Amino acid sequence: MGDAVTTLSEGSFDEEIAAGDEPVLVDFWAEWCGPCKMIAPVLDEIAGEQVGKLKIAKLNVDEAPEIARRFEVMSIPTLILFKDGEPAKRIVGAKGKAQLLEEIGEFL
Amino acid sequence: MTEVRQVTIIGSGPAGLTAAIYTARANLAPLVLEGEPSSTSDQPGGQLMLTTDVENFPGFPEGIMGPELMMNFRTQAARFGAQIETVKASRVDLSERPFKIWVGDTEAEPTYLSESIIISTGAQSLMLGLENEARLMGYGVSTCATCDGFFFRDQEIAVVGGGDSALEEAGFLTRFASKVTLIVRRDELRASKIMQDRALANDKIEILWNHRVTDVLGESKVASLTLENTQTGEPSSLDVSGMFVAIGHRPNTSLFEGQLDMKDNGYLVVEPGTTRTKIPGVFISGDVQDDYYRQAITAAGSGCMAAIDAERWLEAQHDA
Numbered sequence: 001m002g003d004a005v006t007t008l009s010e011g012s013f014d015e016e017i018a019a020g021d022e023p024v025l026v027d028f029w030a031e032w033c034g035p036c037k038m039i040a041p042v043l044d045e046i047a048g049e050q051v052g053k054l055k056i057a058k059l060n061v062d063e064a065p066e067i068a069r070r071f072e073v074m075s076i077p078t079l080i081l082f083k084d085g086e087p088a089k090r091i092v093g094a095k096g097k098a099q100l101l102e103e104i105g106e107f108l
Numbered sequence: 109m110t111e112v113r114q115v116t117i118i119g120s121g122p123a124g125l126t127a128a129i130y131t132a133r134a135n136l137a138p139l140v141l142e143g144e145p146s147s148t149s150d151q152p153g154g155q156l157m158l159t160t161d162v163e164n165f166p167g168f169p170e171g172i173m174g175p176e177l178m179m180n181f182r183t184q185a186a187r188f189g190a191q192i193e194t195v196k197a198s199r200v201d202l203s204e205r206p207f208k209i210w211v212g213d214t215e216a217e218p219t220y221l222s223e224s225i226i227i228s229t230g231a232q233s234l235m236l237g238l239e240n241e242a243r244l245m246g247y248g249v250s251t252c253a254t255c256d257g258f259f260f261r262d263q264e265i266a267v268v269g270g271g272d273s274a275l276e277e278a279g280f281l282t283r284f285a286s287k288v289t290l291i292v293r294r295d296e297l298r299a300s301k302i303m304q305d306r307a308l309a310n311d312k313i314e315i316l317w318n319h320r321v322t323d324v325l326g327e328s329k330v331a332s333l334t335l336e337n338t339q340t341g342e343p344s345s346l347d348v349s350g351m352f353v354a355i356g357h358r359p360n361t362s363l364f365e366g367q368l369d370m371k372d373n374g375y376l377v378v379e380p381g382t383t384r385t386k387i388p389g390v391f392i393s394g395d396v397q398d399d400y401y402r403q404a405i406t407a408a409g410s411g412c413m414a415a416i417d418a419e420r421w422l423e424a425q426h427d428a
Contacts, residue, residue, distance in 0.1 A: 034156075062258070074250075076258075
């Protein structure tokens with residue numbers, strides 16, 4: 001795992017998504033989800049390339065089910081982009097790098 | 109000038125990665141175009157990426173998780189020098205050698221050139237094709253029971269289909285859901301005996317025979333399904349918060365339309381008993397040419413055959 005991706009927990013979630021000026025893209029994932037594993041390296045790469053413009057964080061829904069419920073996550077991977085601490089964009093399902101960058105492009 | 113590869117493998121399920129292991133060990137430095145992440149089975153690792161326990165792959169007496177098995181295949185291929193790229197072929201031209209393969213812009217120069225190609229693009233799950241099904245995808249409609257079952261704890265959900273994958277999904281989902289209704293078009297199941305026995309013995313599974321789904325209702329997430337009795341035409345409604353569809357597969361063959369022979373159902377055709385096609389140097393393995401067995405082990409077996417067919421064909425070319 002690259003250091004560029006922040007690991008969130010139930011305790012740190014609210015603070016982390018509100019901190020800093022850049023938008024935060026949160027990856028809701030779990031160990032048992034095959035497609036989640038396939039996008040992890042893609043997110044690592046994007047995090048490395050977008051330092052200062054975008055923060056990427058991951059939340060294990062097994063460890064933080066309350067937060068998944070709060071944002072009505074019903075399918076993983078789900079990516080939610082938070083701007084100023086509020087959800088601004090939601091991407092459901094695993095996607096390739098080019099498509100992900102296109103979907104979040106307006107926030108970069 | 110783009111380097112001409114000896115072997116390029118399109119696809120990275122059990123067939124593609126077995127072909128990669130064999131051709132890599134034969135020093136052919138294979139290039140594997142593994143596909144792009146997706147939440148359907150059309151993704152790196154293929155259909156097993158969406159399964160949990162694989163109980164029938166020989167060598168794993170306690171079973172193994174599908175994604176873990178595929179990660180092992182991939183690691184093994186990489187260990188022998190297979191070059192694995194996380195990209196999806198957008199066009200192939202098989203009209204002359206070296207064959208041309210594009211990634212991304214199909215009007216640009218070809219991305220890769222290859223003396224031989226092994227096609228292992230597999231098959232993907234069919235959906236019902238309803239407008240509201242697409243709208244509610246990820247909001248109660250799921251393509252991946254193993255990914256999403258967790259979110260339906262203590263809820264009532266439906267699985268559509270009567271084959272092995274439908275019954276496997278239904279059984280898996282009873283770990284979370286309070287009740288799973290299996291919606292079956294006919295009055296019998298297509299699934300294997302062992303899967304039928306398990307499903308019929310599971311108290312949480314109720315089978316609704318002779319019904320099909322005609323609509324999925326819900327504002328922001330699935331609330332109910334509209335059903336129709338396939339014998340009487342009588343409509344009814346079923347309140348569920350989730351719908352998982354497992355009604356069959358279609359092969360991923362659009363790249364090859366007009367270039368390779370296909371059956372009426374879209375599956376590619378090989379010379380019987382081999383992986384060869386009417387185009388010398390093009391080989392096919394795995395589910396994309398198999399509408400009958402469709403197992404991980406048969407896909408892996410045919411991937412091995414394709415690797416050996418390609419290796420011998422390349423040798424014959426160089427000797428000529």
